[in-house]
Amino acid sequence: MELSHLIQTSQVEKVRVCCPLMPSVTGTLCVSSHHLILSAQAVEDTKQEKCELWLLHCAVDSVEKSVHNIGMLKSKENNKDGEGGSSSGTVTLKCKDLQVIQLEIPDMEETFNVARSVQALSSLDNISLSYPFFFRPAGCKLGKGWSRDTMENFYHKLKAETDAWRLSDVNENFKVCPSYPEKIIVPLSCSDNSLKRAAAFRQGRRFPVLSYYHSRTRSVLLRSAQPLVGPNHHFSEDDENLLNAALMGQSHGFIIDVRYEQEAKQARSSGGGTENKDRYPRWSILYRSLERGQALQRSLTRLVGTCYETYMGRNHWLSNLQASQWLSHIKEALSLAGLAAECIEREGTCVLVHGEEGANNTLLVTSLAQLILSPDCRTMVGYQELIEHEWLQAGHPFQLRCARSGWAQGRFKQESPNFLLFLDCCWQLTRQFPMSMEFNEELLCTLASHAYSSEYGTFLCNNEKERNSYKVREKTHSLWGILNNFKQRKHLVNPVYERNPLAIWPSVAPQSIQLWEGFFLRYLVSTEHKERSWQRTWELVGKDPC
Template sequence: MIRCKDGWRISAVNKGFRVCNTYPEMVIVPKGIGDDYLRISATFRDGGRFPILSFYHGETKSCLIRCGQPLVGPTNRRCKEDETILNSLLSSTSKGVIVDTRTKAVAQNAKNKGGGCESQMFYSQWKYIYGSTPRIREIHDALVKLVELCTETNISIDRWISRLGSCGWLQFVSDMLTCAATVAQCIHCEGSAEVPVVVHGAEGTDSTLLITSLAQLLLDSDSRTIRGFESLIEREWICAGHPFSYRCAHSAFATGGITGPHESPMFLCFLDCVWQVYQQFPCSFEFTEEFLIFLFEHAYASEFGSFLGNNEKEKARFEVKTRTVSLWSYVNNPEILCTYVNALYEPNPAVLWPCVAPQSIAFWERLFLRWIRDWKQMDGIKQTVMQWKVREKELQSKVLTLRRQLLELSKDIQLTSAVH
């Protein structure tokens, strides 16, 4: 709220989770929109997920909004209150952008089940973009194939490369990165300031959250610090209602009939996308890939309560916040935190534009081959780099001290010369 006080307000319309089961009790909404409009809009959006603020870009004054799909159905139903909410985000000179994370075919087929997408007739001031990201089951199936490949012991190089490409995982990571970069581009350089961007898929609890959080990572350098990244996950995944208990019920390496119908490695896909950007901009992240792997592990099995439950309502019901310890309170302990600090980190306020060409999408060996390769040598190299960085900072400090001493001596010499 510090960045976007004007034009926005904190609403308690969802107090007691009366309007939306998967939203937190307090949400940020347009200042000129009353709670009655939000309640009506909730009846028109999948899961009651009416439009709320996800991110505000201080430089361009553009905003990132997320919600559930509109329940237009086969009769092309409309909701004037929902239209009013979205149109209140527009300036007199700009149009908005709606990014539907689904493919066009999936979005249009959803109308037969009561869902769908915004009608151009009623949302004429909005440009529509289809993100064409994979569905949760497609991502799950791709991971199953990838895990089977990674545990294969008798395989040729040609067969390995062929199966790595055909499993679909790297393509899906590329699709997510492409969609997130599109959202970031709309917010940062659409051609005019104050361009609102609305992101939704179907329910708005999976690919929607991946895209909004990844777009923020590209746009906002604070999200690339350790504490900023923790805040991003807390805000855009945990509080935003990603169903961790459903999606991460079993190990990500479980296969076949072991997993349930609601399971999908959406959060792992997000971490892989972050790792891809980290690989291309290794000095722009305060954390290391070990930190990403640490988060992956705790999303599936943890002694902390941060990833328990499917939403804030469930957390409140089971008193998770009072009966468990937060993962962040543990990892932010200085003794633990220092193990995840990137020795090459240099704060970079610029927007990151990752390359999404096929040649740029890498296979995350440190995660997927973690039990196969010996990483001790690589860890030793990283430790050496960290030691040199510490030594570099010590030398820089000495240089500054010597420069100050030299300046003081120069002043003394000038004073002495003036006296004589």
């Protein structure tokens, strides 16, 4: 398919662009296959300078259009002088990173053409037509910057601590589980044939695999999907043996089900369910529900609507913020991650986390638990490895979950801001422990934006199998390669970072959980004071970020 066929108007003159916190500019608007481009020339006797603005179509979450002076519009046939009122229009683009851009277009027909073009180009289903496959930055080579051998590196670090686990290629060519990587870490005593049988007992064939090894207590964090118990109470001895082997001689472990107990039990009617206590006597089940799917997406939509509601009193605004329940979701996520970390650090027990699919809130809990426990995950390199291992390699379906952002309206499909919730929780940790994280808020905002729309291929597709199929590593550039560039990295580092070898236990008291203004209000509130503060901090610690 040629994307040019979707462009109804390729160029419009005298378009005025308005954005919050930025002076409006007037220039020529061009609609290309992947970008909206506004080219503005400097105008004498005004403050307008020469500039060029680029916006990816895939960054647009919502397109709204309105027409002005339509009542004054007269046809030339009815106007002898050929004069009369003209009709103009406005196209409002609400972006996935929450920026709002208004295009004031001097012609009604062009207004509709631009709106229809952007609407079509921002909602492409064909991944191979995505901009990352066409993006070729100067000085960058394809293939560089990608995280290679992620699981092998993880295993080599593990082997230095224990020899009770092995690296299995049972999932070679993704033949056992399509959403797992080709290599996984499993107990040494479990054979590949046993793993295949255990996989058949878990939804999506996502059988229990190692997520994290805690060297101090020799306890492990596992993740999986729900067991396929069903109404007939099916069971799998291979699954039972796998979990018992993961205990490594410990007397018992905990299964944290991120659903309500009643919800987990009702899942049996559709073939799912939870572990039978009689079949897993060495495991105790804890039910702790986290909101997911459409409910979580609606919460984000309500939050964004509240943030951008300018004609609202303080009390009403705070009431709407509370009603969005976003901060409550942060509290619950941090609480549950803290529970998992506490079982490992203080109780010295193994933990298995799962919900239904094991690729959404499950990953939220396991990744946050590792941030709490492991100082390595709090470094720049370690944090990237955490996202690579616990989100990308673990099969979080970014293409589905991040298809729409906070401006999305109507009936949701499979959108859910689990990853954005994770980043928000990370920001809460950076605020509560300002010296324990090597990365700063800028990195979190960057990841949030690129997860929803990007010129890089890092967050493309839903799992490793799809990325291999589309040859993402061979045909697109990696976001990590750019972020690790010295010039870029210096803006993402925390100037007061000091390695903290201890676990960091987040507070979930109401006064401790705050709105992430740096992301949700960044296009509404000036950040000049933050930039000055950042520069001054570097000066005080005796370093030069530049």
